[in-house]
Amino acid sequence: xxxxxxxxxxxxxxxxxxxxxxxxxxxxxxxxxxxxxxxxxxxxxxxxxxxxxxxxxxxxxxxxxxxxxxxxxxxxxxxxxxxxxxxxxxxxxxxxxxxxxxxxxxxxxxxxxxxxxxxxxxxxxxxxxxxxxxxxxxxxxxxxxxxxxxxxxxxxxxxxxxxxxxxxxxxxxxxxxxxxxxxxxxxxxxxxxxxxxxxxxxxxxxxxxxxxxxxxxxxxxxxxxxxxxxxxxxxxxxxxxxxxxxxxxxxxxxxxxxxx
Amino acid sequence: xxxxxxxxxxxxxxxxxxxxxxxxxxxxxxxxxxxxxxxxxxxxxxxxxxxxxxxxxxxxxxxxxxxxxxxxxxxxxxxxxxxxxxxxxxxxxxxxxxxxxxxxxxxxxxxxxxxxxxxxxxxxxxxxxxxxxxxxxxxxxxxxxxxxxxxxxxxxxxxxxxxxxxxxxxxxxxxxxxxxxxxxxxxxxxxxxxxxxxxxxxxxxxxxxxxxxxxxxxxxxxxxxxxxxxxxxxxxxxxxxxxxxxxxxxxxxxxxxxxxxxxxxxxxxxxxxxxxxxxxxxxxxxxxxxxxxxxxxxxxxxxxxxxxxxxxxxxxxxxxxxxxxxxxxxxxxxxxxxxxxxxxxxxxxxxxxxxxxxxxxxxxxxxxxxxxxxxxxxxxxxxxxxxxxxxxxxx
Numbered sequence: 001x002x003x004x005x006x007x008x009x010x011x012x013x014x015x016x017x018x019x020x021x022x023x024x025x026x027x028x029x030x031x032x033x034x035x036x037x038x039x040x041x042x043x044x045x046x047x048x049x050x051x052x053x054x055x056x057x058x059x060x061x062x063x064x065x066x067x068x069x070x071x072x073x074x075x076x077x078x079x080x081x082x083x084x085x086x087x088x089x090x091x092x093x094x095x096x097x098x099x100x101x102x103x104x105x106x107x108x109x110x111x112x113x114x115x116x117x118x119x120x121x122x123x124x125x126x127x128x129x130x131x132x133x134x135x136x137x138x139x140x141x142x143x144x145x146x147x148x149x150x151x152x153x154x155x156x157x158x159x160x161x162x163x164x165x166x167x168x169x170x171x172x173x174x175x176x177x178x179x180x181x182x183x184x185x186x187x188x189x190x191x192x193x194x195x196x197x198x199x200x201x202x203x204x205x206x207x208x209x210x211x212x213x214x215x216x217x218x219x220x221x222x223x224x225x226x227x228x229x230x231x232x233x234x235x236x237x238x239x240x241x242x243x244x245x246x247x248x249x250x251x252x253x254x255x256x257x258x259x260x
Numbered sequence: 261x262x263x264x265x266x267x268x269x270x271x272x273x274x275x276x277x278x279x280x281x282x283x284x285x286x287x288x289x290x291x292x293x294x295x296x297x298x299x300x301x302x303x304x305x306x307x308x309x310x311x312x313x314x315x316x317x318x319x320x321x322x323x324x325x326x327x328x329x330x331x332x333x334x335x336x337x338x339x340x341x342x343x344x345x346x347x348x349x350x351x352x353x354x355x356x357x358x359x360x361x362x363x364x365x366x367x368x369x370x371x372x373x374x375x376x377x378x379x380x381x382x383x384x385x386x387x388x389x390x391x392x393x394x395x396x397x398x399x400x401x402x403x404x405x406x407x408x409x410x411x412x413x414x415x416x417x418x419x420x421x422x423x424x425x426x427x428x429x430x431x432x433x434x435x436x437x438x439x440x441x442x443x444x445x446x447x448x449x450x451x452x453x454x455x456x457x458x459x460x461x462x463x464x465x466x467x468x469x470x471x472x473x474x475x476x477x478x479x480x481x482x483x484x485x486x487x488x489x490x491x492x493x494x495x496x497x498x499x500x501x502x503x504x505x506x507x508x509x510x511x512x513x514x515x516x517x518x519x520x521x522x523x524x525x526x527x528x529x530x531x532x533x534x535x536x537x538x539x540x541x542x543x544x545x546x547x548x549x550x551x552x553x554x555x556x557x558x559x560x561x562x563x564x565x566x567x568x569x570x571x572x573x574x575x576x577x578x579x580x581x582x583x584x585x586x587x588x589x590x591x592x593x594x595x596x597x598x599x600x601x602x603x604x605x606x607x608x609x610x611x612x613x614x615x616x617x618x619x620x621x622x623x624x625x626x627x628x629x630x631x632x633x634x635x636x637x638x639x640x641x642x643x644x645x646x647x648x649x650x651x652x653x654x655x
């Protein structure tokens with residue numbers, strides 16, 4: 001089974017994250033980045049499937065030079081090879097353009113049985129790319145999987161909702177996005193770190209994918225960040241005064257926010 | 261000169277020393293940190309309090325699966341990492357607890373290194389792969405009840421009996437002793453000091469655990485009793501005679517301590533920094549008081565200098581240019597300063613500083629052992645004194 005895992009290189013949420021003043025895009029240069037933590041679950045799930053049978057895991061990312069680190073982390077975890085789409089024209093792309101580039105890259109990789117993604121990136125947190133990507137590839141999209149099994153050419157997932165738990169199946173080839181409940185991602189062993197040095201990584205430009213630069217980037221984006229401001233300091237919490245109905249007020253407060 | 265805006269200031273790395281590490285070195289560090297965060301940090305205060313490590317064999321196997329055990333050795337199932345990477349791993353392990361780093365040091369730098377460097381092919385293939393995987397645990401018997409800094413005077417003896425060797429004597433303060441599958445034991449022979457690979461199931465060998473320690477409580481420490489332990493001819497380490505054998509191993513382990521001690525310091529310093537920011541007295545956080553800031557800054561300086569020294573020594577070891585005197589220099593400075601950092605952190609936490617709710621007193625007590633094991637302050641001072649002046653003050 002050939003599995004492609006789409007991963008994103010994101011600014012470290014532990015560090016100070018900012019926007020570029022010139023074009024309001026996320027600053028990816030002056031901040032430490034890493035493989036998006038939500039994508040580690042996708043990598044782990046792919047590795048588990050590959051290890052359970054015959055399979056090869058290709059990790060795919062779209063991003064600047066530094067995004068190679070995200071591929072490297074996945075290779076250290078155990079993925080077999082990497083594909084890095086790197087082209088200056090991609091800077092500022094929205095989800096629509098990102099899904100286009102990913103789709104063309106997956107077509108170029110060829111004969112893919114399963115595409116696995118995280119549920120969202122930890123920087124943009126839009127979570128729409130998996131569905132867009134499936135649409136472009138003409139694949140069934142089974143999203144938000146908190147459990148995944150593949151058997152006899154069929155992928156079966158469990159999706160945990162607020163009110164119900166769904167079991168959904170799709171015939172392969174298919175796209176699956178996974179949640180942070182699906183597994184416990186491994187950390188690279190030293191053997192994995194050493195082995196990753198010898199694993200192949202292809203770097204492709206837009207031209208390699210036959211994508212015209214005018215279809216991607218900030219100018220082609222359907223959405224753009226108009227302005228940004230630092231989050232205001234945390235305001236004082238809401239004080240509930242107990243006038244005999246304190247319990248009810250607390251319960252109402254919590255249920256309003258879906259905590260109960 | 262570039263005039264662009266520098267990256268943000270990192271209070272945990274004030275000098276930006278992370279720049280000096282490669283991506284792979286950071287990956288090694290991250291993996292060890294992650295294992296410790298999951299497998300050690302939540303439990304270690306409790307282990308320390310109870311004076312035991314729960315499921316120490318399971319922990320050894322997980323360390324083995326990651327590749328930590330004998331990681332700087334090549335072949336025989338060892339990971340073949342660099343000395344600098346080994347140092348970074350020791351730092352992360354000791355940021356969790358010196359006892360865990362001791363387990364790894366004794367396994368990799370003492371027991372495995374002795375076999376790897378001085379052992380026969382049979383000894384290497386029999387023991388090293390299992391030890392690298394954490395399936396077999398090793399210990400290292402040099403120190404005796406009456407013999408510490410002067411190992412040349414050891415009393416444990418090995419005598420020939422036909423082709424066999426027969427060992428008699430006692431070893432003391434042996435990390436991993438009671439849980440070990442194999443002991444590397446050094447003994448006097450008619451041919452000078454020799455090393456022996458002793459399966460701990462050999463009749464006459466026993467390893468009672470030493471209790472009542474107030475330091476390294478999350479670590480097994482034992483006495484080794486050798487009562488007419490009969491070993492075949494193939495049990496002797498064939499490639500070395502004399503003190504050079506054990507001292508070469510100690511040199512490896514000391515290198516790990518140069519880094520490891522800084523881990524205990526870092527953990528304590530971070531606890532103090534966090535605490536000082538949250539503890540309010542006289543209407544403001546105590547981190548806002550000049551006396552507290554002086555402590556925090558001094559600790560930061562010493563930590564930073566120690567880390568630079570460790571990194572420099574690591575690069576020299578990887579280049580094959582590291583001298584034993586330089587390891588002494590690193591061990592002497594970094595353990596001394598790390599202990600001082602732990603003690604100063606303790607004062608910032610006040611009474612909370614003596615509670616196992618915080619890591620500080622645990623690190624501080626642990627470093628009291630680290631200060632004297634693998635060469636006391638006195639010995640490292642005299643080694644350096646001799647190196648600098650050309651005159652030995654102890655022999």
